[in-house]
Amino acid sequence: METxxxxxxxxxxxxxxxxIISNDQGGEISPSVLRGKIDQYKPDFxxxxxxxxxxxNQKSDNETVRMKNLSRELKLMAISEEVPIIAISxxxxxxxxxxxxxxxxxxTAWSRQIAYDADWVMALGRATNSDIIxxxxxxxxxxxxxxFLVQVDFDKGYYRYKDYEDKxx
Amino acid sequence: MNNTEAKVINAVLKDKQIHVLxxxxxxxxxxxxxxxxxxxxxxxxxxxxxxxxxxxxERFRDFEVIDDVGATKHHLEELQHEYLNDSLKDIxxxxxxxVQNDKGAEALTNLITKTSELKKNTSAVRDIDVIDLDSAIxxxxxxxxxxxxxxxxIKTGLPGFDNxxxxxxxxxxxxxxxxxxxxxxxxxxLYFAVQAWKQGKTPLVISxxxxxxxxxxxxxxxxxxGLWSHR
Numbered sequence: 001m002e003t004x005x006x007x008x009x010x011x012x013x014x015x016x017x018x019x020i021i022s023n024d025q026g027g028e029i030s031p032s033v034l035r036g037k038i039d040q041y042k043p044d045f046x047x048x049x050x051x052x053x054x055x056x057n058q059k060s061d062n063e064t065v066r067m068k069n070l071s072r073e074l075k076l077m078a079i080s081e082e083v084p085i086i087a088i089s090x091x092x093x094x095x096x097x098x099x100x101x102x103x104x105x106x107x108t109a110w111s112r113q114i115a116y117d118a119d120w121v122m123a124l125g126r127a128t129n130s131d132i133i134x135x136x137x138x139x140x141x142x143x144x145x146x147x148f149l150v151q152v153d154f155d156k157g158y159y160r161y162k163d164y165e166d167k168x169x
Numbered sequence: 170m171n172n173t174e175a176k177v178i179n180a181v182l183k184d185k186q187i188h189v190l191x192x193x194x195x196x197x198x199x200x201x202x203x204x205x206x207x208x209x210x211x212x213x214x215x216x217x218x219x220x221x222x223x224x225x226x227e228r229f230r231d232f233e234v235i236d237d238v239g240a241t242k243h244h245l246e247e248l249q250h251e252y253l254n255d256s257l258k259d260i261x262x263x264x265x266x267x268v269q270n271d272k273g274a275e276a277l278t279n280l281i282t283k284t285s286e287l288k289k290n291t292s293a294v295r296d297i298d299v300i301d302l303d304s305a306i307x308x309x310x311x312x313x314x315x316x317x318x319x320x321x322x323i324k325t326g327l328p329g330f331d332n333x334x335x336x337x338x339x340x341x342x343x344x345x346x347x348x349x350x351x352x353x354x355x356x357x358x359l360y361f362a363v364q365a366w367k368q369g370k371t372p373l374v375i376s377x378x379x380x381x382x383x384x385x386x387x388x389x390x391x392x393x394x395g396l397w398s399h400r
Contacts, residue, residue, distance in 0.1 A: 011392065018366050018388065019373045022381040029377060039185070042217065043373035045323060045338070045365040047358045053377035075343045080188040082340040084323065086361065088354050089347050103347050114345055120334065124348035124357065133353055137333050142342075148329025152353060155390075 019043065028055040031073040038081050048074070050088035052109055067111035075117040089114055091123070100127040102136045102147075115139060173251055174202040177244045178209065179235045182222045186241040187213050193245055198252045205229050256287050323365045338365075355379070356387070363391045 019041050023029050031054070038046065048054060056069040071087070078085045091103035092110075102125030105115045115121055121139040126132065136147040177195075181187055187209070199206050208228060212220040226232055238244065260283045267276035297304060315321075322337020331337070338344060338361075346354040355378070362372040376384045 007393065016366060016369060016371045018362070018371070020376060020381045020384045020388070021374070022376040022379065022384065029375060034375060035188075037373065037375075041371065041373055044340075044370035045362060045372040047362055047372065047374045049355050049358060049374065049376050049378060054375075071343075076192075078343045079341045080192055084338045084340055084342045084344065086338070086344040086346065086358055088358055089345055091347050091349050093349055103349060105347075108347060117343055118345040119342045121345040121347055122330075124346060124352050124354050126352045133357070135329065138347065140333060142339075143333045143335055146333050148327075148333075150327060150329065150357075152356070154353070154356060 017041070030055040031070065031077060035077055035081065038077070038083060043083060046078075046083055046085045048085065048087045050090060051114065052090055063110040064113075067109075068113040071111075071114040071117040087114065087118075100130075101125050102134050105138045173244065173248045174199055175233050176235060176238050177241065177248050178202055178205055178225075178232075179222070180238040180241040180244045181209065182219060182225060183238055184241055185219045187219050189241045189245055193249070195245070195248075198248060205232055253287065256283075260284060260287070323361075323368060323370060325361050326364050359384070359387055360391055363388060 019037075021029070021037060034046075034048070034054075051067070051070060051074075054070055056066045056073065058069050060066050060069070074085055074087055077083075090109045091107040093101075093103070093107065102123045104123065105112060105121060108114055115138070118139060119141045120137060120143075123136050123138050125134045125136075131152055133150045133152055134147065135150055137143075137145045139145075177190070181190055190206075191210070195206065196203065205225060208225065209220060212218075212224075222234055226234060260280065264276045264280050267273075267279070322334075322339040324331050324337050346358060348354045355376075359374065362374055366372050374384060374388075379387075
């Protein structure tokens, strides 16, 4: 505890706020709620983890329709609130035994609409028990498409770029 | 018309959904309340918040406060509807007069220009004319001011990522991480958030999967670069 206090004093105190919102208590988070939170905290960077768990403003039983509404609303929100939004989306594998490959746009869970609304889509893949994440841009309005590798250590929480495998498609 | 305009202003003061009006070309629609709307918009641009209605009343003596209003979007749609009907009547009437006076060609040209103008004013679509130099200059000046204020794209510190996104992660962007479960996309997103925070930004993380305390543990792990373990 003392170390935590020391560390907090040295590294966190007086810095910008870092807000985390969860619906652990069972509340629903829809784009309207998110917009309210953005108005409240005025963030410069928003992460939605993850898209398929969010409730759209207009409810629908159809998952594809829900996804379509959601991704459209998120894009409009990013523009009107002038903030970058990164949405995490799960992917549905064609083969359930192969979870180590890097998914393609077509494997976005429920609907591909997010691929149309997004400015960039980065797909991630990792072999079982490997500490190397394969990253591939599947869509990029602001730059080139390409792949790169990142080495991770989840215990220590660091990410290191592995440059020797950098290849341009 | 008059009453609907007052309702729109009252609604936005009440539910603060000013973005609905900002993206709706409302400036061209308002006739009687445009001065009040300009005040509200300027106030919002300076203070990032909608003014309290008491301030508006103090400033505009003739402003009528209506307590019983619905959502801004609803009243905006009502206003657009009324505006559309009124304007169409005017356009058609003048076209009819011209046709009666045997000026068919002029009537047609006027009809086309006026109806497309009308369409622009009643839809939430933004228009831009590439030839319009003033608009371009205003945009670039805005970019310059943003840059001077330190509002540049967020860099992630991962050369692989930053190379592919040379301008960084900028406002208005929607980015997507796509992966099968358990790959580490939440981790990477949190890592990006911490990098942004280290650059003096204010991140907001919506976690629908993990509780806020679990996420905080992970954030501490990333911030502490291994000093803390989340397990």
